[in-house]
Amino acid sequence: MTLPAENVAPQLTRNRRLIIVIGVVIPLLITMAAAFVMALWVPELPNPVASHWGTSGPDGYSTVGSVIALPLLLTLVFAALAAFGSWKGGPNGGMLWAHKIMVAASVFLSISLSVTAAGSLAVQRGLDNAENAPAIGGIALAAFPIAFVVAVFAWLMLPASERIQSTPVAAKPIAGTTTQRVHFSSTTRVGAGVLVVVAVALLALGIALGVQAVSNPAELLLPAVIGLVVMALAVSTLSWRVTIDQRGLKVRSAFGFPRATIAPDQIASVATVEVNPIGEFGGYGWRWAPDGRSGIVLSKGEALEVTRTNGKRFIVTMHDAQLAAEALATVAKK
Amino acid sequence: MxxxxxxxxxxxxxxxxxxxxxxxxxxxxxxxxxxxxxxxxxxxxxxxxxxxxxxxxxxxxxxxxxxxxxxxxxxxxxxxHSYDTLADGITAIVAEARTQNVSLAALTALIREEYK
Missing domain, CATH: 1.10.10.10 (Winged helix-like DNA-binding domain superfamily/Winged helix DNA-binding domain)
Structure with missing residues (x-):
């Protein structure tokens, strides 16, 4: 987005204009244009129209109105979410990459939904019965790359992401004799806020599986397996046991999987660092940041940061990160 | 820990x-x-x-x-967790022992004697 040269509004105001234009107005205009085109086709469409396709043709039907309204409704909800979520900006008034992702995703969602909905109706024009509707796999496949390319353009129009990474503070080994051995252990877990969000999400997933079990038990197995694995992983990664001794750093989630170990000879340096989960890692759990860091991100604040000999950095948020870093520095003799 | x-x-x-x-x-x-x-x-x-x-x-x-x-x-x-007052008392005693040049061995002997 080019701004007039005389525009001297503060950065946050300019960013908010971009959020509104790219994240809300453009997605809504796209979905409204698609809705308008689809509305023009209504006289030529069967009633009801096919709205869901199985492996052997259409297997779900609904009114034209709901096919037209759904992309509008979803885009409206997500655009509002993106605008609210990114409104505050980063701590220095810039846009965090997590905010940019939400704004670009709003564009992606509006285009992929609109193209899929319009495409599914386009193939049904002139049909008397929706049961004869041809497959739309090709349209769905085409919709995602188109939406992705436009979303990338949207991303490029947004300002560079604000870097809020704090400077790591190198840890000193614990003073003592060279023959001393140390053992550090601690438990680190998510805060109450994250716990509530996870509980709500898991409840929703459980309800969705329950509905599937009642309405379509034949196709339950795959969603049930995936759903239960996701639930188990989500619950397991809420709490981690951190152990540091002569064998290095070991992090183990509540159920024992996932887990990770870094041996002392793989450690180049140990430090403590302040971490902002949303701003730097885009959320909570076992995370990868765009700057190449990965780690266990459970809370805002202090974290242990280990730089491996191959340059990769691993972090673990914990309340006693300082002590952990000193213990690990002792073990790694760094 | x-x-x-x-x-x-x-x-x-x-x-x-x-x-x-x-x-x-x-x-x-x-x-x-x-x-x-x-x-x-x-x-x-x-x-x-x-x-x-x-x-x-x-x-x-x-x-x-x-x-x-x-x-x-x-x-x-x-x-x-009930060592706060005790820890404060010990800090005071050790400080006092230092000003009077009482050695650690002598101080522990005093404490041991008192504890009996």
Missing amino acids: LVRVDPASETPLFEQLAASIRQSVIDKSVTAGERLPSARELASSLGVNMHTVLRAYQELRDEGFIELRRGRGAIIAATA
Whole structure:
């Protein structure tokens, strides 16, 4: 987005204009244009129209109105979410990459939904019965790359992401004799806020599986397996046991999987660092940041940061990160 | 919680272990109810005998710092956090001993005498 040269509004105001234009107005205009085109086709469409396709043709039907309204409704909800979520900006008034992702995703969602909905109706024009509707796999496949390319353009129009990474503070080994051995252990877990969000999400997933079990038990197995694995992983990664001794750093989630170990000879340096989960890692759990860091991100604040000999950095948020870093520095003799 | 031992030191290993865990409780780097590593885990982690760890744990249990429960391992006792006033008193006594040039051996002898 080019701004007039005389525009001297503060950065946050300019960013908010971009959020509104790219994240809300453009997605809504796209979905409204698609809705308008689809509305023009209504006289030529069967009633009801096919709205869901199985492996052997259409297997779900609904009114034209709901096919037209759904992309509008979803885009409206997500655009509002993106605008609210990114409104505050980063701590220095810039846009965090997590905010940019939400704004670009709003564009992606509006285009992929609109193209899929319009495409599914386009193939049904002139049909008397929706049961004869041809497959739309090709349209769905085409919709995602188109939406992705436009979303990338949207991303490029947004300002560079604000870097809020704090400077790591190198840890000193614990003073003592060279023959001393140390053992550090601690438990680190998510805060109450994250716990509530996870509980709500898991409840929703459980309800969705329950509905599937009642309405379509034949196709339950795959969603049930995936759903239960996701639930188990989500619950397991809420709490981690951190152990540091002569064998290095070991992090183990509540159920024992996932887990990770870094041996002392793989450690180049140990430090403590302040971490902002949303701003730097885009959320909570076992995370990868765009700057190449990965780690266990459970809370805002202090974290242990280990730089491996191959340059990769691993972090673990914990309340006693300082002590952990000193213990690990002792073990790694760094 | 941080546990430190030095096999080269003259102090017995179980005493070093107990002192280290006791210190963690007193400086509040562990809280009541927190689970300690199992004796087997701590022993293999520090490269010491499991009975050495068990002996340290038993000593700490006798002192009321930890609770040992079959099947649940060792946890920091709820009664363990009442050393604040004592710690303040000791700080004052040690400061007083320093100003009067009283040695650590003499001070501990005085405390031992008073404790009888």
